[in-house]
Amino acid sequence: xxxPVTALGAVRGTATEPVPTEGTWVTAGRAxxxxxxxxxEFDLAVRLGRIRTASGRDxxxxxxxxxxxxxxxxxPGLPERLRRSVHAVGTAEGADLLDVPKSRFTRLARLxxxxxxxxxxxxxxxxxxxxxxxxxxxxxDDDKNTPLLTGRTPEGLRGLLDSGTDLxxxxxxxxxxxxxxxxxxxxxxxxxxxxxFLGPLQVAEVVKDTYDRSYLNxxxxxxxxxxxxxxxxxxxxxxxxxxxxxxxxxxxxADLARLTDExxxxxxxxxxxxxxxxxxxxxxxxxxxxxxxxxxxxVHRTARDTTPATAPVRHATRVRQxxxxxxxxxxxxxRERCRGLFGRWLRRAGATRGAR
Numbered sequence: 001x002x003x004p005v006t007a008l009g010a011v012r013g014t015a016t017e018p019v020p021t022e023g024t025w026v027t028a029g030r031a032x033x034x035x036x037x038x039x040x041e042f043d044l045a046v047r048l049g050r051i052r053t054a055s056g057r058d059x060x061x062x063x064x065x066x067x068x069x070x071x072x073x074x075x076p077g078l079p080e081r082l083r084r085s086v087h088a089v090g091t092a093e094g095a096d097l098l099d100v101p102k103s104r105f106t107r108l109a110r111l112x113x114x115x116x117x118x119x120x121x122x123x124x125x126x127x128x129x130x131x132x133x134x135x136x137x138x139x140x141d142d143d144k145n146t147p148l149l150t151g152r153t154p155e156g157l158r159g160l161l162d163s164g165t166d167l168x169x170x171x172x173x174x175x176x177x178x179x180x181x182x183x184x185x186x187x188x189x190x191x192x193x194x195x196x197f198l199g200p201l202q203v204a205e206v207v208k209d210t211y212d213r214s215y216l217n218x219x220x221x222x223x224x225x226x227x228x229x230x231x232x233x234x235x236x237x238x239x240x241x242x243x244x245x246x247x248x249x250x251x252x253x254a255d256l257a258r259l260t261d262e263x264x265x266x267x268x269x270x271x272x273x274x275x276x277x278x279x280x281x282x283x284x285x286x287x288x289x290x291x292x293x294x295x296x297x298x299v300h301r302t303a304r305d306t307t308p309a310t311a312p313v314r315h316a317t318r319v320r321q322x323x324x325x326x327x328x329x330x331x332x333x334x335r336e337r338c339r340g341l342f343g344r345w346l347r348r349a350g351a352t353r354g355a356r
Contacts, residue, residue, distance in 0.1 A: 024065060024066060024067075025054070025063040025064065025065055025066070026063065026064055026066060026069070027056070027061075027063055027064075028042065028043075028046075028053070028061075028062045028063065028064065030064075031051070031063075031064035031068075031069060034069050035051075035069065035072060035073075035078065035079055035082065036078070036079035037079055037082065037083060041082075041083055041086050044086045044088065044117070044118065045082060045085070045086045046062065046183070047176075047179040047182075047183075048085075048086060048117075048179075049182065050082060050085060050086065051064065051068065051072065052064075052065075052068050053068075053183065054185075055183075055185055055186075062183070084133075084134075085134060086132070087132070087133045087134070088117055088118060088130035088131060088132055088133065089130065089131055089133050089136070090128055090129070090130055090131075091105055091106060091109075091129070093133075094114070094131050094133075094136050097133060097136045097137060097140065098136060098139070098140045098149060099140070099149070100149050104149070107153065107161055108148060109129065109131070109168055110161060110165060110166045110167060110168060111157055111160060111161070111165065111167065112167035112168075112170075112171055113139070113145075113148065114131055114135075114136065114139065115131070115135070115171045115172070115175060116129040116130060116131055116168055116171065116172045116175075117130055117131060117132050117135075117172075117175065118130050118172075118224065119172065119240070120225070121225070121233050121236065121237070125232065125233060125236060127236075127240065129168055129172070169240050169244070170243075170244070170245060170248060172240070173197055173240075173241065173243065173248075176224075176241070177193065177194065177197060180193035180196070180221055181193055181194075186219075187259065187262050187263035187266040187267070188215065188216065188219050188263045188266075188267065188269075189219045190259050190262075190263070191216055191219065191256060191259035191260045191262075191263045192216055192217070192218070192219020192220050192221070193219070193221055194252055194255050194256045194259055195207075195216055195217070195219075195220050195256055196220045196221040196222075196241065197241060197242060197243050197252055198242070198243060198249065198252050198253065198256065199242055202249060202252075202253060203216070203217075203256070205253075206253050206256050206257050206260070207256070207257075207260055209269075211269050211270070211271050212260065212264065212269045214269075215269035215270065216260065216263075216269070223237035223238050223240065223241040224237065225237050
């Protein structure tokens, strides 16, 4: 039995636990424990709208009001009733519920007649689709579906199967997008949810402004499942979450353009901070650059100027000219002034030339 919670968030029979967000909300993990649900069951109940949540302080965090927990506890049969409403089954158990072979169940799912609610990857990285048991029961109880369960598959549906049609990933994406939009309160978060199902190139073609696109990418959702983003399993989940069909891509692009316009009208995307802008953008170029003292100022020539273009320019510093050959000092005194090893080498070289 789950532990009852008082209106102040304390657990009866135990010490009072500090509850975040001013004592009126609890985290998703705490709410799952109070309702007696596993975390996967709780997350699925939230996505299906069985449990009402709100955005937390951190991005992607969900929180539950204590009043919502009390509302769920007031109903009969908790947690069994809530757990039964989110019970998801695989192909084998789903075929038993419909009383059909597993091969027929798979064909119905590939044709889009049975919509998966979630999936996971097994140890061989194969996709295992899961379906709500309640939805399968409703499908089996509908008399209109009896020919699909017992009779021969219609010719048109057989042609789709022969062509390799598999609508399970697309139907899951459509359903998962509905989950994300339902829990998104901010307009930018809603646009980011749609962008999560498109590739980077398609997003760039729709949202051309770099600042808007950078801000939008911060609201993109990761595919369900943990692990490193670069792991093979995470890459496979990312492929399943990316739209593949042309009509699906066009539909998502149109929704992204509309939601981005609504988000801009609600709150413009913040631009790059001034501290991160290039230095050239801040540098103010003076109207007149100072002329260095060692460089002559440029001469602005007009049509009336008569000074030849090749006229020499006098520099501020005097240039020393080379003296004539007859005025140059001899090398004798230079040798006398030389000291050290270099001077001895010069004197020895002179003596050798004299001996020759």
